[in-house]
Amino acid sequence: MSLILYEVKEHIAYLTLNRPDKRNALNSEMVQALTTAFRKAAADELVKVIVLKANGKVFCAGADLAYLQQLQNNSFEENLADSTQLADLFRLIYTLNKVVIAQVHGHAIAGGCGLATVCDFSFSVPEATFGYTEVKIGFVPAIVSLFLIRKTGETRARELLLSGELISAEKAKSYNLINYVVEASTLEEQVVSFARQLCEKNSAQSMALTKHLIADVQSLPVEDGLAYAAQMNAKARESDDCKKGIAAFVNKQEIKWL
Template sequence: MSLVEYEVNDRIAYLTLNRPDKRNALNSEMVAQLSESFKRASLDEAAKIIVLKANGKVFCAGADLGYLQQLQQNTFEENIADSTQLASLFEQIYMLNKVVIAQIHGHAIAGGCGLATLCDFSFAVPEANFGYTEVKIGFIPAIVSLFLIRKIGEGKARELLLSGELISAEQAQVYGLINYITEESELSLKVQEFARKLCHNNSAQSMGSTKKLMAHIQTMDLTNGLRFAARMNAETRESADCKKGIAAFLNKQEIQW
């Protein structure tokens, strides 16, 4: 059985976590399949937008605790390799050349909340809870912390990571952790409509370059950041999408993306 299902429909790639009996908990195999699926979607010319969703009642309950217990028998080097696998997945999603939308129909806890954190947009049902509960079991939210601080700021990140408390979808939206709240009966449709709007209205090249720009400039000082931004600005002017978009605008033509 595939732990991550892959489907493309109307230029939207759907990646579906498929371990419902374990609340879509993450283990090495699932992380590997997720990474392969995101790579497949990034290269798939039929897919412009990616939606991450899940089967079962829970979006993702985080790390498989049984699997974590087994890892305690590993050497330090083996645990470094396993942790690096998850770090690589998170970096892959963050740096991906395509927009990723999380469709969160149930709780997103610990590593599951980490997956939601990495997505560019997120839609959640009102009943979904969010949180990084690692400190409650003697673990730490190490990898996601880098991305969470970038997303919502250090103050709110400290509150969530150090308390380990769960928060509601409404509070997650206030914190900037998720974007939209919608009833479960409308969730799939709302995500689909939003993804289609991005497909129809926006240049894929421009969205990918904007993601790259935002990811890199945060690690640079002002001078180097401006230099990098200016270079990307100049490179984009030479792109086919920019030429097409400006020509269409000046000629008062509808742009077909």
């Protein structure tokens, strides 16, 4: 059985967590399969947007318990290599050259919540809960902290990471952890509609450059950040998409990106 299902329809790649019997819990094999799938989508010229979803009742329950028990027997070097694998996956999603949308149909906990955190957009059903429960089992939500602080600010990140409490989808939205809360009956329809809108109305080159800009500029001092932003602006002007878009705008023509 494939841990990650991969399908492309109308320029949208669907990556589906496919370990429902384990609540789509993460282990080394699952993380590697996700990494491979995201890299495949990133390299596919037919793909403009990626949707991350899951089979079963739960989006992702975090780390697999048997996997956590196994890690206790690892050396520091082995655990560091394993942790780096997850860090590489989160970095890949966060900086990917394609927009990534999380379609959360059930609970997203610990590492599962981390997956939703690093996506560009997250849609959730009202019944789903979110949270980082690592401190409740003596663990540390280390890797996700970098992205969570950027997304929600330090106050909310401290609340979520130090309390380990689960929060509702509505509260997650109010914390800027996710973007939209929609009914389960319309979740897939709304995600697909939103993804298609991005494909049809936005330049793929512009979205890729904008993602890199957001990821990089926050860590720079003001002067360096402005210099970097100016370089990105100049780079964008040289792109084929920018030339096409400006020409269409000047000539009052409809811009078609597909």
